[in-house]
Each structure stands twice: as C-alpha cells, then as structure tokens.
Amino acid sequence: xxxxxxxxxxxxxxxxxxxxxxxxxxxxxxxxxxxxxxxxxxxxxxxxxxxxxxxxxxxxxxxxxxxxxxxxxxxxxxxxxxxxxxxxxxxxxxxxxxxxxxxxxxxxxxxxxxxxxxxxxxxxxxxxxxxxxxxxxxxxxxxxxxxxxxxxxxxxxxxxxxxxxxxxxxxxxxxxxxxxxxxxxxxxxxxxxxxxxxxxxxxxxxxxxxxxxxxxxxxxxxxxxxxxxxxxxxxxxxxxxxxxxxxxxxxxxxxxxxxxxxxxxxxxxxxxxxxxxxxxxxxxxxxxxxxxxxxxxxxxxxxxxxxxxxxxxxxxxxxxxxxxxxxxxxxxxxxxxxxxxxxxxxxxxxxxxxxx
Ligand code: 5AD
Ligand code: FES
Numbered sequence: 001x002x003x004x005x006x007x008x009x010x011x012x013x014x015x016x017x018x019x020x021x022x023x024x025x026x027x028x029x030x031x032x033x034x035x036x037x038x039x040x041x042x043x044x045x046x047x048x049x050x051x052x053x054x055x056x057x058x059x060x061x062x063x064x065x066x067x068x069x070x071x072x073x074x075x076x077x078x079x080x081x082x083x084x085x086x087x088x089x090x091x092x093x094x095x096x097x098x099x100x101x102x103x104x105x106x107x108x109x110x111x112x113x114x115x116x117x118x119x120x121x122x123x124x125x126x127x128x129x130x131x132x133x134x135x136x137x138x139x140x141x142x143x144x145x146x147x148x149x150x151x152x153x154x155x156x157x158x159x160x161x162x163x164x165x166x167x168x169x170x171x172x173x174x175x176x177x178x179x180x181x182x183x184x185x186x187x188x189x190x191x192x193x194x195x196x197x198x199x200x201x202x203x204x205x206x207x208x209x210x211x212x213x214x215x216x217x218x219x220x221x222x223x224x225x226x227x228x229x230x231x232x233x234x235x236x237x238x239x240x241x242x243x244x245x246x247x248x249x250x251x252x253x254x255x256x257x258x259x260x261x262x263x264x265x266x267x268x269x270x271x272x273x274x275x276x277x278x279x280x281x282x283x284x285x286x287x288x289x290x291x292x293x294x295x296x297x298x299x300x301x302x303x304x305x306x307x308x309x310x311x312x313x314x315x316x317x318x319x320x321x322x323x324x325x326x327x328x329x330x331x332x333x334x335x336x337x338x339x340x341x342x343x344x345x346x347x348x349x350x351x352x353x354x355x356x
Contacts, residue, residue: 004034004267012206015261016254024257031260031293038267039295043334044346046095046127046272047088047301047323050310051076055101057131060164060232061194061225063311064101068230072309075105078114084301084323085118091327094345095125097150097298102131112144119145125345127190132173139185147345148188150219151175155193156211157204163240164197164233179215188348190219190270195258196250197225198239205248205258213265218348219296220269222258223276224250226313252280256292263293268350272296278317286330287337296346297334299326 007015018024052075055064064071076084081098088096096118100106115126128141129150138149153175155161167173175191183189193208212220227234241247248254255277262271273289275298281288286297300307301323308319318326334341 042342044342052100
C-alpha cells in the first residue's frame with residue numbers, strides 16, 4: 001500500500017454511523033494494514049505512574065474531581081516515584097508516564113527535580129500528564145528533560161467542553177492552544193477524547209478526529225466515557241443528551257471505530273489501546289484495540305496501595321493488580337496476537353517524518 005487516501009469529513013461521519021459487520025470488518029483490516037505499514041508490528045510499553053490523585057478541578061466526569069470527598073488523597077514521594085521508574089527499566093519499558101490530577105501542591109521545582117532524577121538515573125523517556133499548567137511550568141519541565149506531554153482536549157465542541165469543565169477563576173481553558181505551545185517548545189504532544197459523553201454528537205466526534213489531524217499529534221488516546229456515580233455526569237436521567245439518533249453511544253464498538261479512523265487519519269501517530277477499553281471488555285479489549293489501529297499499551301506501575309485510590313471511573317481495569325502482574329499480562333496479550341514488544345523509547349514516528 002502506498003499512502004492512505006485522505007478521508008473526508010463525510011467519510012468519517014459515514015464510518016462512525018456504519019453498523020454493517022462486513023463493512024466494519026473491512027475498516028478493521030484497513031486500519032490494521034495502515035498501522036503495520038506506518039508504525040510496524042512493535043507494541044511500545046509505557047509504564048504509568050499515577051503519582052498524585054489530588055485535583056483542584058471539577059471535571060464533571062472524573063471521579064478524582066475536587067468535589068468528591070470520598071477519595072482518600074495521596075501524593076507519592078520522589079523516592080517512591082524513582083523506585084517505580086527503576087522497576088519500569090527492569091521490565092524493559094522505554095518510557096514512564098507521570099500522571100496526576102491538576103495538583104498545585106505539586107510545585108514546578110519539585111516535579112522538575114523528579115524529572116531530572118529520572119533522566120540522570122535511567123535511560124527512560126519521560127511523559128508528563130498533569131493537567132493545564134502555566135507556560136512557565138511547562139517550559140521549566142522541558143528544560144529539566146521531560147520529553148512528552150499528554151493533555152486530552154476531551155471534546156472539540158466548545159459548548160460541551162465548557163459544560164463539563166468548570167473553569168478556574170479568571171483563566172480561560174484552551175487545550176488545543178496549550179498543545180500547540182507544548183509542541184513549539186519541543187515536547188512530543190499527545191491528546192485525545194472520550195467517546196459517548198452525554199450531549200456529544202456524531203458531528204462532534206467527526207470534528208474531534210479532524211482536530212487530531214490538524215494538531216498533528218504524536219500520540220492519540222481515546223476511550224469510552226464511563227459514568228462515575230460520584231460525579232455530575234454519573235446520573236443518566238439528569239443528563240442533557242443529544243437528539244435521538246445524534247447522541248454518540250459510549251460503547252466498545254464506537255471506541256474501535258474511533259481508534260481505526262484515527263489510525264487512517266493520523267497514520268504515524270502512537271495510539272494506545274487504553275485502560276478504558278480494557279475496562280469495557282476485560283476479556284480482550286486490549287487485543288482488539290491493538291488489532292484495529294493501536295500500537296501502544298500503558299501498563300500500570302503504580303504501587304497497589306495508591307492505584308486503588310486513582311479511580312477516575314468505576315471498575316477500572318488493573319486496579320487491584322501489581323506492576324508485575326500487569327507486566328506479565330500485557331506481555332502475554334501482545335504475544336498472543338503475534339506482535340512484538342517494542343525496543344527502545346518508542347519515540348514518535350511522526351516527529352522523524354516531520355524532521356526529514
Ligand atoms: N470515563 C472515561 N474516561 C475518563 N477520564 C476521566 N474520567 C473518565 C470517565 N469517567 C479520562 C479523561 C482524562 C483521562 C486521564 O481519563 O479523558 O483525560
Ligand atoms: Fe494490568 Fe492486565 S494489564 S492486569
């Protein structure tokens with residue numbers, strides 16, 4: 001195959017609404033072939049460290065939102081984070097992802113020191129996923145050696161975005177602008193959306209996929225919206241649903257469609273088969289994601305006593321396992337579908353192309 005024909009907005013919309021099994025099988029096959037051609041058969045592993053569950057924001061979908069008083073809050077120490085990073089090296093991972101709520105108890109200097117220590121003591125690439133911080137913080141962490149930044153824009157529909165993300169006083173939230181800034185200062189950038197947010201239409205989802213292309217993302221993670229009862233979006237009967245026939249379902253099938261279309265639209269992107277997908281299909285959601293466009297997995301390396309407190313949505317996969325269990329589980333799943341475990345850091349193929 002030479003290249004990928006450019007999908008129009010109409011094509012994207014038609015595929016999102018497609019329900020014929022034979023046609024969908026063709027979509028999966030096409031996405032898998034493009035994945036094979038553009039990013040190969042290696043599956044890169046990113047060790048996920050959920051290092052703080054404090055959050056100052058009130059995102060209407062997230063179990064860690066500041067209003068949820070039932071969450072026992074924690075912050076891992078620098079030494080605990082470093083121990084996880086060394087464990088990730090032991091497993092052969094090329095990257096650690098440091099993820100937290102939007103926690104202003106995590107200072108610029110403290111996180112900068114953690115990044116510096118990981119870079120000094122290990123060969124790991126470091127990805128940060130700590131929310132909407134100031135340009136000063138983001139630039140400082142880049143100087144400390146951080147390589148990549150993840151910030152999902154969640155939905156490209158501005159009205160829907162505003163409805164589910166109460167702003168911080170006086171600060172306008174513009175995640176696409178922040179992503180462009182992150183890229184301009186040298187980060188590899190990752191983003192993504194939730195699928196099936198109450199009020200999200202097929203048109204919105206097609207816009208999301210077009211925005212992936214426009215932002216020229218290095219990494220794109222998507223997963224189904226999973227209602228959490230301790231959040232404003234947790235009660236079905238209280239939601240503002242889109243008109244009949246327009247509301248996107250938060251289904252496993254819709255997630256595969258978005259993964260596959262994302263691969264076709266952004267052939268060089270690193271696309272994870274996400275934990276949310278593994279949660280809606282514990283049996284083989286990860287494998288199906290990897291067979292329908294994805295090329296990355298993010299095994300959790302957070303110590304068990306903390307990970308059970310990082311419940312962004314209910315019944316989250318891997319919440320009771322250890323790092324070692326997740327490692328064995330992922331290895332097995334990757335090998336069971338005839339793929340190889342990636343070697344090295346798994347840097348963005350997109351970047352290499354862009355530099356040429
Ligand atoms: N259902 C699905 N995904 C969620 N996330 C947060 N809360 C939920 C939920 N209830 C996702 C968001 C966020 C990522 C870390 O987890 O997309 O960016
Ligand atoms: Fe954690 Fe399978 S990846 S148990």
